[in-house]
Amino acid sequence: MSESSNWKNCLIYIRDRLPEQAFQTWFDGIKVTNVTEQEITLQVPNQFHYEWIESKYRNLLNDAINKFYNKSLIVNYSIIVSNKNTSTIPKFEHQDKPLPQNFRKKSQLNSRYTFYNFIEGKSNQFAKATAISVSKSPGKTPYNPLLIYSSPGLGKTHLIQAVGNYAISTNPNYRILYITSERFMLDFITSIQRNKSSDFIKNYRNIDMLLIDDVHFFQKKEQTQEQFFHLFNDLLQKGKQIVLTCDKHPNELIDIKDRLISRFQSGLIVDIQSPDLETRIAILMKKADDENLEIPYEVTEFLAANITSDIRTMEGALVKLLAIASLGKKDISISLARDVLKDILDENAMSNITIDQIINVICQFQGMKEKDVISKKRTKDIAVSRQIIMYFSRKLTNLSLSVIGSKIGGRDHSTVIHSYNLINSKREKDINFNKFLDKIEKKLI
Numbered sequence: 001m002s003e004s005s006n007w008k009n010c011l012i013y014i015r016d017r018l019p020e021q022a023f024q025t026w027f028d029g030i031k032v033t034n035v036t037e038q039e040i041t042l043q044v045p046n047q048f049h050y051e052w053i054e055s056k057y058r059n060l061l062n063d064a065i066n067k068f069y070n071k072s073l074i075v076n077y078s079i080i081v082s083n084k085n086t087s088t089i090p091k092f093e094h095q096d097k098p099l100p101q102n103f104r105k106k107s108q109l110n111s112r113y114t115f116y117n118f119i120e121g122k123s124n125q126f127a128k129a130t131a132i133s134v135s136k137s138p139g140k141t142p143y144n145p146l147l148i149y150s151s152p153g154l155g156k157t158h159l160i161q162a163v164g165n166y167a168i169s170t171n172p173n174y175r176i177l178y179i180t181s182e183r184f185m186l187d188f189i190t191s192i193q194r195n196k197s198s199d200f201i202k203n204y205r206n207i208d209m210l211l212i213d214d215v216h217f218f219q220k221k222e223q224t225q226e227q228f229f230h231l232f233n234d235l236l237q238k239g240k241q242i243v244l245t246c247d248k249h250p251n252e253l254i255d256i257k258d259r260l261i262s263r264f265q266s267g268l269i270v271d272i273q274s275p276d277l278e279t280r281i282a283i284l285m286k287k288a289d290d291e292n293l294e295i296p297y298e299v300t301e302f303l304a305a306n307i308t309s310d311i312r313t314m315e316g317a318l319v320k321l322l323a324i325a326s327l328g329k330k331d332i333s334i335s336l337a338r339d340v341l342k343d344i345l346d347e348n349a350m351s352n353i354t355i356d357q358i359i360n361v362i363c364q365f366q367g368m369k370e371k372d373v374i375s376k377k378r379t380k381d382i383a384v385s386r387q388i389i390m391y392f393s394r395k396l397t398n399l400s401l402s403v404i405g406s407k408i409g410g411r412d413h414s415t416v417i418h419s420y421n422l423i424n425s426k427r428e429k430d431i432n433f434n435k436f437l438d439k440i441e442k443k444l445i
């Protein structure tokens with residue numbers, strides 16, 4: 001099968017699984033510019049576009065690629081600058097594959113996250129100020145480690161990467177590593193697979209600054225915590241700067257060893273709150289300005305006033321608005337913004353589904369008790385319901401496989417993948433089963 005028909009099939013697959021409007025906004029017209037053994041490059045209109053796809057549709061895109069290219073590929077994006085020119089965006093921070101050999105030489109920072117474009121307001125002032133001091137004198141302030149926490153979409157990744165970008169701009173020889181906790185764990189697992197776990201931490205020791213994103217991900221991962229604990233102590237002893245982010249105050253973390261939690265708390269902890277209206281407006285205006293976009297002020301205010309949940313969602317609304325306006329050659333107006341908002345709120349509702357809701361709905365459909373489904377019982381009916389729950393949890397939430405497994409009575413990640421594949425292929429082959437799942441899915445989203 002030729003490359004282009006592989007991609008066409010991917011698009012058909014995606015179209016079948018998304019509301020038409022969402023498909024047209026985000027996927028229609030996206031071209032593949034390059035495919036290698038390991039990577040695929042997609043051409044998108046702007047940076048927002050790729051971030052939106054990555055944050056909302058990554059699983060779906062991976063599924064499509066797996067299916068039609070018969071393997072998983074790292075997805076890269078390039079932006080259309082003019083008809084002839086494209087600029088390649090650095091790889092997104094999340095990849096489901098081991099990093100290339102030379103990753104340690106690179107910082108993995110995304111240069112777009114700077115202090116300059118991090119808008120300051122009451123909600124984030126203190127966090128920004130401490131982040132700036134740390135990046136000016138790494139390892140030399142009392143803020144070591146610096147831990148920044150907030151709920152999702154409020155700027156943790158932006159801020160932690162800004163620390164690295166600033167430090168590198170003032171001292172290019174500085175060895176900085178930005179890494180997500182998920183990536184750290186995957187690297188550790190890879191090292192175990194290769195029987196090299198004893199070398200694992202050595203590879204991380206040779207750095208001047210460690211920026212580690214989303215440490216709540218370490219919950220329940222005991223071996224990874226152990227490795228991280230040693231790295232942490234080693235770097236701190238040498239006076240190296242560590243910055244961490246987390247989705248809650250370390251006191252509220254569960255299933256993380258006490259000694260690690262007390263390390264997290266040994267420097268300074270700062271939080272980022274939800275921004276007020278003026279800050280939200282300022283953020284949108286800055287985004288529009290950075291991208292050279294003209295948006296009427298009233299529309300900016302309308303979006304900022306109506307999307308209060310988080311900044312990522314608000315930016316997403318802006319991108320979507322622009323995409324729809326240019327696609328349909330319409331003016332950017334409040335009325336158009338209102339339509340977009342409705343879609344965004346719907347899409348968001350979809351990604352906000354919790355496993356508990358999924359369990360609840362499926363138990364209702366199957367006439368079962370929730371406690372049976374999460375128990376160890378193995379009767380056939382219960383086992384099937386469990387598989388359907390795992391299937392929808394993977395399909396409709398962004399939770400990791402191991403989190404899904406643990407919510408459903410402590411199953412491991414391979415059980416979740418297995419269940420997903422099983423139900424997925426049954427759904428494709430069996431019309432009645434598909435109808436049944438459609439009903440459940442309608443109820444869920």
Ligand code: ADP
Nearest residue numbers: 117118119152153154155156157158283311312
């Ligand atoms: P988190 O890591 O907390 O989930 P991110 O750092 O990914 O959140 O932020 C989500 C989006 O919002 C990013 O595009 C980021 O650039 C933007 N953002 C967050 N806070 C600000 C801010 N104060 N000024 C400008 N952009 C911001």
Ligand code: MG
Nearest residue numbers: 156157158213
């Ligand atoms: Mg983040």
